Amino acid sequence: MLRASSRNDQLLTALALAAHVWLLPACGGGGGELDASVGAVDAARDASTDASTPADALVEEDAEVAVDAEVAADAEVAVDAGPPDAGPPPRCTATPCESVTTTVGRLRTLDECAFALRAESSFEEGRARADALLDRLGTAGLGGHRTLTQVLGQLNRTGRAGLTSETRTRLSGLSPVGFRWNTGDDAVDYWYPQGITGQGSSLLVSWYHKTDARPTRGARLSLVDVSDLANPRYRHLLLVDPEDTARGYGPAEYDGGGALHAGGIAWVGDLLYVADTSRGLRVYDLSRIAEVANTDDTTRIGLAGGRADAHGYRYVVPRIGRWVNAGGCNARFSSVAVSEIGGQPALAVAEYRADDANGKVVAWLLDGDDLRVEGDRAWAVGAALAGQTRVQGTARVGDAWYLSSSSQDGSNGRLYRATPAGTTSVNWVYGAEDLYRDPRDRLWTAAEHPNRRDVVAIPRPR
Numbered sequence: 001m002l003r004a005s006s007r008n009d010q011l012l013t014a015l016a017l018a019a020h021v022w023l024l025p026a027c028g029g030g031g032g033e034l035d036a037s038v039g040a041v042d043a044a045r046d047a048s049t050d051a052s053t054p055a056d057a058l059v060e061e062d063a064e065v066a067v068d069a070e071v072a073a074d075a076e077v078a079v080d081a082g083p084p085d086a087g088p089p090p091r092c093t094a095t096p097c098e099s100v101t102t103t104v105g106r107l108r109t110l111d112e113c114a115f116a117l118r119a120e121s122s123f124e125e126g127r128a129r130a131d132a133l134l135d136r137l138g139t140a141g142l143g144g145h146r147t148l149t150q151v152l153g154q155l156n157r158t159g160r161a162g163l164t165s166e167t168r169t170r171l172s173g174l175s176p177v178g179f180r181w182n183t184g185d186d187a188v189d190y191w192y193p194q195g196i197t198g199q200g201s202s203l204l205v206s207w208y209h210k211t212d213a214r215p216t217r218g219a220r221l222s223l224v225d226v227s228d229l230a231n232p233r234y235r236h237l238l239l240v241d242p243e244d245t246a247r248g249y250g251p252a253e254y255d256g257g258g259a260l261h262a263g264g265i266a267w268v269g270d271l272l273y274v275a276d277t278s279r280g281l282r283v284y285d286l287s288r289i290a291e292v293a294n295t296d297d298t299t300r301i302g303l304a305g306g307r308a309d310a311h312g313y314r315y316v317v318p319r320i321g322r323w324v325n326a327g328g329c330n331a332r333f334s335s336v337a338v339s340e341i342g343g344q345p346a347l348a349v350a351e352y353r354a355d356d357a358n359g360k361v362v363a364w365l366l367d368g369d370d371l372r373v374e375g376d377r378a379w380a381v382g383a384a385l386a387g388q389t390r391v392q393g394t395a396r397v398g399d400a401w402y403l404s405s406s407s408q409d410g411s412n413g414r415l416y417r418a419t420p421a422g423t424t425s426v427n428w429v430y431g432a433e434d435l436y437r438d439p440r441d442r443l444w445t446a447a448e449h450p451n452r453r454d455v456v457a458i459p460r461p462r
Contacts, residue, residue, distance in 0.1 A: 001043035036277045068284045097329035102385040104357045107401065107418040115362045115380035117280055117371065122310050123286040126320030129242040130288045133249055133318060135283045142293040142308035148223075148286050151315055152202065152237065155225060157182055159232035170412060170427050172321035177442075178456035179232040181222075186453050191220065193446040193453060195275065196433040198340065201227035203436070205446045205455065206239075206262035206274065209251075216259035217301075217311045218251025219274070224455075238401030239274070239284060240301075247302025249316065255279070262433040265392060266347055269369035273347060275333040280324040281347070291315055292440075307395065326377055331362045331397065335404075335434045339363055340394035343380055347371070350386065350394035350403065359386045361394045361401050378409075387423065388416055393435035398462065404428060414444065417461050426461050429454060 020083035035119035080134035102108035112275035129277065138144035160180040168176065180186055195206035203224040211219040217238070224234040239260070252260040252274075260282070264275040270287040292315075296302070300309035310316045325331060345366040351359040363382040365370050371378035382396060386403055392413075400420045405428070413432030416425045431434040431447035438444060444459040 030121050052154075056302060059251050066318045069332050098358075100385065101358050102387050103358075104387060104389065105107050105423050106357075107420055107423060108385040108387060109420055110329075110360070110383040110385065112331040112362065112380040112383040112447050114327050115331055115360075115364075115379040116325075116402055117364065118325040118326040118376055120280075120322045120324045120357060123283070123321040123370075126242075126283075127285065129244070130285055130318040130320055133242045135453040136248055136291055136303070137290055137292065137308055140303070140306075140308070142303065142306075143314075146289045146291045146315065148289060150221060151237070152225060153234045154314075155223070156235040157234050157236075158184070159224070159234060161230045161232070162454060163346070163454045163456055164424055166452065167456060170429060171458060174426060174458040176456050176458050177229060178444075178454055179226070179229055180455070181234075181453055188197055189450050192448050193222075193262045193433065193455075194261060194448065195335065196264045196274070196436045196444050196446045196455070197267040197434075198267075198436055198438055198444070199267050200439070201225060203444070203455070204205075204265060204272065206265045206434075207236075208261050209259040211259070211391050214257055216251060216253060217298075219260045219262040220313065221265075221272075221317065235315070236337070237255045237289070238301075238310045239319070240310065240316040241319045245302075247304055249302055249318065251301055251311070252282070252319070263352070264333070264337060264349070266336045266337060266338045268345075268347075268366060271369045275336045275349065276322060277333055280322055280333060281336060281349075282319055283318045283321045283323070286317060288318055288320075290316055290318065323378065324373060327380070327429040329360075329383075331360055331380075334359075334391070335393040337393060337395040338366075338438070339437075340398075341365065341396055344382065346396065348382075348396040348401070349392050351389045352391055354390055357385070357387045357389055359391050360384070361386050361389075361391070361396075361403070363396050387418060392433045395435045395437050395443065397437065402435060402437075402443060402460070404432045415458075415461065424461070426458075429456055 018086040091456045134145045163178050181257050192210045193205050193207050193209045197204050203226055205222040208219045219239045221237045222234045240249040242249050262274050266273040272284040274280045274282040292310045294307045294309045295312050298312035301311050332351035333349050335350045337348050339348040346363045348363040351360045353359040361384050362380050364378050365381050388405050390404050390406045391403050392406050395402045399419050403416040406413045412430050413428035414425045415428040431449040432445050433448050434443040441460050443460050446455045447453050
């Protein structure tokens with residue numbers, strides 16, 4: 001090998017090494033998750049510069065009773081990622097993504113450079129649409145802007161302390177804590193809980209409207225105060241999409257119709273990221289919550305006839321944008337969770353596959369409330385094939401991917417800790433879904449099946 005005999009030679013050598021490392025095959029097995037490339041780019045940089053109401057009654061002033069009581073009318077710290085200025089986005093070769101496979105129990109690392117996202121439209125325009133909706137409601141005397149703190153002061157449902165005996169037995173020895181919804185929300189068969197996230201002493205849980213009827217009521221959130229798990233209090237809010245139409249807003253549905261599954265949610269600052277299965281991540285703004293005037297008709301949504309409705313709910317949370325796939329290997333967004341890579345905050349998503357272990361897990365860095373962008377793309381900083389079936393949720397901590405999988409031990413779930421070196425697991429709940437890692441380093445999930453809907457956390461397995 002030729003010795004670099006001058007400063008320029010050193011720079012050229014380092015840049016050549018960086019270029020060689022970046023040219024990794026897209027979605028090939030064994031990507032280095034930026035370790036080598038970061039070192040090469042850092043070497044180049046050094047050569048040139050030297051230098052994150054009671055629930056059971058279900059009768060309340062805002063008439064959510066019709067939604068929940070009726071029979072459904074419509075039937076840690078990581079070391080493996082580079083610094084924010086780790087260089088330009090990578091260029092990847094076009095290896096077919098699906099040609100890479102794995103087997104059950106084997107996490108197989110992928111080359112993250114092939115997973116990119118882009119903003120579908122301007123987030124500033126999305127915020128402007130949400131603000132216009134707030135102004136329209138206020139001007140018409142039909143509601144207006146409310147803060148999250150104000151909504152937390154209006155919680156009108158009370159959950160039940162503790163967990164079912166089934167869950168306590170299943171998680172024996174794992175120090176589980178949690179609560180159950182009120183009896184109506186626990187039993188309702190046309191709203192199914194899916195995603196879970198939180199900040200401080202508050203949780204958010206997403207539910208989708210499970211129905212074959214069209215249109216649907218979309219997806220809702222439960223805002224839960226868990227400061228006292230012996231007395232969990234909560235309220236439902238509806239996710240909405242502002243529209244440039246007479247009605248002004250509609251439910252959260254897929255582009256082709258049907259209720260948004262909302263299989264995972266991640267609360268970052270004022271923003272709520274919601275999994276949009278085949279497209280990407282929808283972004284809702286919790287600083288722009290609106291109160292609507294009318295709550296006595298669960299079939300209506302929008303502004304019409306001197307009314308402002310939201311399927312019987314008092315509060316709505318508006319969408320302001322969406323991140324969509326823009327890489328050579330498209331991710332599928334079955335869940336999303338706030339995570340941490342290289343000591344930096346990130347979002348991690350998982351792809352659900354029922355019958356094989358090739359579902360992808362991918363992570364992108366955050367920059368404040370937003371995804372970190374290089375050029376006009378958010379580039380992934382970690383990717384792998386999960387090596388487990390039925391992954392309903394994931395969270396990345398250090399070099400480990402935590403995987404919440406349903407129906408692993410018969411109908412019961414398992415919680416896996418997967419690294420390139422191997423996988424371990426513990427018992428998990430029946431109906432396990434999305435994951436949330438709280439400030440006390442516990443992992444939460446919200447079980448989905450009627451009458452067995454424990455919202456449960458255990459200390460993160462090591």
